[in-house]
Amino acid sequence: MTERIDLLVVGGGINGAGIARDAVGRGLSVWLCEQDDLAAHTSSASTKLIHGGLRYLEQFEFALVGKALAEREVLLRAAPHIIWPLRFVLPHQPHLRPAWMIRLGLFLYDHLGRGRRTLPGSRRIKFRQHAVGRPLREEFNTGFVYSDAWVQDARLVVLNAMDAAQRGARILTHTRCQHALRVADGWQVQLQMQDGSQIEVHARALVNATGPWAVSFLDEVAQIGHDHSLRLVKGSHIVVPRLFDHSYAYIFQQPDRRIVFAIPYERDFTLIGTTDVEYHADPAKPHIAADETVYLCEAANRYFKRTIAPADVAWSYSGVRPLLDDEHGNASEVTRDYLLELDEHGAPLLNVFGGKLTTYRKLAEEAVDRLAPLLGVHQPDWTGKGHPLPGGDDGDLPKLLMQLQVSQPWLPSDLAWRWIHTYGTRTAEVLGDTGDLDGLGEHFGAGLYGIEVDYLRRREWATTAEDVLWRRTKLGLRIDPSGVSRLQAYLSANK
Template sequence: MSDTRTYDLFVIGGGINGAGIARDAAGRGLSVLLCEKDDLAQGTSSRSGKLVHGGLRYLEYYEFRLVREALIEREVLLQSAPHIIWPMRFVLPHNPVDRPAWLVRLGLLLYDHLGGRKRLPGTRTLDLRTAPEGAPIKPAYRRAFEYSDCWVDDARLVVLNALDAEQRGARILTRTACSNIRRRGDLWHVEMTDAVTGAKAEVRARCVVNTAGPWVNDVIGRVAGLNSRRSVRLVKGSHIVVPKFWEGRQAYLVQNPDKRVIFINPYQNDLALIGTTDIPYDGRPEDVAADADEIAYLVKSVNRYFKQQLSDADIIQSFSGVRPLYDDNAENPSAVTRDYIFELDAANGEAPLLSVFGGKITTFRKLSEHALERLKPFFPKIGPAWTARAHLPGGDMADADFDRFLGELRSRYRWLPADLAKHYARLYGTRTHALIGDANSLEELGTAFSRLFREREARFLIETEWARTVEDLLQRRTKHGLHMSEAEKRSFSGWLEGQQAAA
C-alpha cells in the first residue's frame, strides 16, 4: 500500500545518525519518514563502548577539531538526558613503557580545557599505593591519572531520538527496508519492503538522507543506482562482559604496547564491560562477531594490570560491532578518523541525496545540525537549530538532577522496591509516570518475568518504542537478558508469543 504524501526528508537507517537527523528535521518543521530495515540501533549503534567521551586517544592523531566538538557535546548531552547519560571517572594507571608521563599529562591538560569543561571535575593524579582506586591494580603500577567522561545507554539514546522525532510529527518505520530509490524530476520515488511480510509500498520525497552506516555505499550503488567518490572503511570493535572485580564506581583505562587503550567499565551494577578492539573487517556487517583472538587480547590487556586474573570462564557475554569509518587511507585502523563527512549529490538542481560517512555516538547531535545546514538551500523556510537546549524524552528533570528525581519517584510510589524504582528512573526518566500509569501496587504491574522485569514494562515498550522481539526487549530496550535465567527467558518468550498470536 502506497503513501500518497510527499515527504520533505526520507531518512534511510535507524541508527544514531538517522534518528538524530530525523529528530532535528522534524523539530524544524520538515515532514520526515525514517525507515530502518531491522530494529532501531540493531547494528553499530547498540554495540559501542557506551561512552559519551571526547576521545582522549584521538589527540595523538591531531584530531583537535573532533575532540573539541565531542567535549562540548559531552556536556550538552549530559544536560539533555541525565537518566541515560551520567558522569564517570576513569583511572589510567601509568605505564612508562607505553607512554611517558609528560605526554599523558599534556593530553589530559588539553582534554580538560579544549572543550570548555563546566560540569565535570578535572584531572587529578593518584598514588595507587594509598588511593582506594589502586586496590585492584598490581603493585608494579604506582601512579595513575584520573579524569572525567560520561556513560551512555547507546541503544536507548537512539530510541529516544526516534521517539522525540515521532512526537514532533516524523513517521518511524522499523523492519522496513528501502529497496529502491529513483529520481524523477525534483522528487525521489522510494520503494520500501516490509521485512516481515514482504509487502511493498511507495512514497515520494524531496530529499533522501542516507545514514545506513556500514551499508551507506550499498544504498548509493545498489539502491539508488549512483556512484560515490567516497567510501567507508569497516573496522570491527569487540567487547566482553565479565563479573565486576573491583570495588567502587570508577572505570579504568589501560594502555597496551601496541598503543591501543582498553576501557574496563562498571556495567549493570555488578558487571564489567571491557573493550574495544580495532580490526579491519571485510565481511557482511550482519555477520560480525567477536573471535577468539580478540577475546584473548582483551583478557590479556586486563591481566597485565590487575591482580585478579581473568580467564575465558569469566566471560558472560561478548559482542562485536562494525564501525563504518570514513576511509581516509590511514594504514593503522586505530588511526582512521572518527570524524564525519557528508557527500551531497544534487547536480543540476535535482532532488538531493545526502550521504553520511563516519561519525561517533558523542557527536551525533552536532552531525545532525551540520546535515540540516547542508540541506538548508533546498528548504529555505526551515526552522533554526534547536536541539542544543532541548531534553530527550524522559530527560526533563529539574536541573538535570537524577538523584533528586529518583528521590521524588520513591516518595510518590512508596510501594515500588528501591531497585525497581532506580531501574525505571534510569531507563525512562520522567516517562516512568506514564509506564506506571494507574498502578497502585507491585501486583498491578503484572506478571513478573524476573526480579526487575514486569509485564507492564514489556507492554510499555511494545506500545511506545517499536519493540517486537525478545531481542528487542531483553537486549536493546533493556539489559534484562543479562540478569535472567534461561528458564525466565523461555517464560518471557512464551508470553510474548502468546501476545502476538492474540493480536
C-alpha cells in the same frame, strides 16, 4: 497511493535518528525507515561512552576532540537519566608514555571544546592513597584521573526516535528501503514492511544514514555513483563479573599502543573493550573471535590483580564501525570523524559517512543545515539549545528516585532505581495508575514485568525479546532461558 513527504531518512542508527529528530523539529515532514530494530547494529555495540577521545590527541585530531568534548556537555544536559559523568583512571607506565606527555594531553582535554562546564578536571593520584589503586597490581604506583561520560547507547537512539515521533515524524522499523529512483521533483521510493506489504513514498530529499551499508545503498538501492569508500572495522567487547567495587573506570595502555577500557557495567559487571579488527564479512552478523577475547582478557590482566580468562566472560558483543577510508595502515588510527556529502545532481541526496556516537547531534545539525535551504525551510538549529530528550527534563535522579519510592513504597527498590535510570521522568508513564505489585503484570524474571514490556512495545517499537532484553534494557545479562521464552511468547500473543 503514494505518500508525499519532505524527507526520508534511511537508517535507524544514531545518525539517522538524530537527523530525523532535528529535521522534524524544523518543520519538515519526515519519515525514517530501518530494516531491523532501532540501534540493531553499530549504535548498540559501542563502548557506551560519551567522550572526546583522549587517544585521538596523539593523532593530532584536535578539531574532532574539541567538537566531541563540546557535545559531551550538551548531551549530559539533554539526557541525564541515560548519560552519567564518569571518572577514568589512567595508570602510568613510563616506558609507554612519559608523564609530561600525559599531563599535556590531559590539560588539552580539560580545555578543548570551549572548556569544561560541569565535570571535574584531571589530576595525578597515588594509588596507595586512593581506592582505585586497590584492584591494581603492585607495580602501579601513580596515575591520572580525568572526566568523561557513560551512555546507554541503544536507548540514546530510541529516545531520539521517540522525540522525532512526538514532533510528527513517522518511524518505520523492520522496513526495508528496496529501491530509490531520482525523479524530476524528488525521490520515488519503495519500502517493504515486515509483513511483505509495500509503501510507495515520494520524498523531496533523501538521507543515506545506513552506516556500514552506506556504499551498498548507493550501489544497489539508489544506483548512484560516488567517490568514497568505507573501511569496516570490527570492535568487540567482553563483559565479566565485577572486578572492582568503586564507581571509577580504567583506561589501560597496551604494548601495541592501543587502549582498552574497563568500565563499571550494569552494577554487577565490568565491561572491557574494545578491539579494532579489519572486517570484510556481513556487517549484520559480527561476532567476537577467540583471539579477540584472549586479547581483552590479557589487556585487563596486565593491570588488575584478579586475573580473568575466556571462561569468565558472561557476555560479549561486536559491532562494525563504518570509518572513512583514509588509507591509514593501522585500523585503530583511522579517523573517527565524519563526512557529509550532499549530492545535488537532481533531487537532494545526503550521504553520511563515518562518525561516532558522541558527535551524532552535531552531525545531524549540520546535515539539516545543508538540506533545509534546498527544501525551503529557514528555521534555525534547535537541538543544542536546552531541549531534553524524552525523560531527561529533570536531571536530579536521586530526587526522582526518592519521590518514586515515597509515592510507591511497595515498588521493589532495585526496580525503582533501574526505571529512574532508564526512563527518567517517563517512569510515571511506565507505571501508569498501578498501585501494587500485582498490577505490574507477568514477571518474566530479573525485575522485568508485563507493564514495562507493554510500554516498550507501545512507545519504543520493541517487538522481540532481543529488543527488550539487549537494546531497551540489558536484562539479558540476568534473565534465565525460561523467562526469555515466556517473554517472546507474551510479545507474540500481544501484537
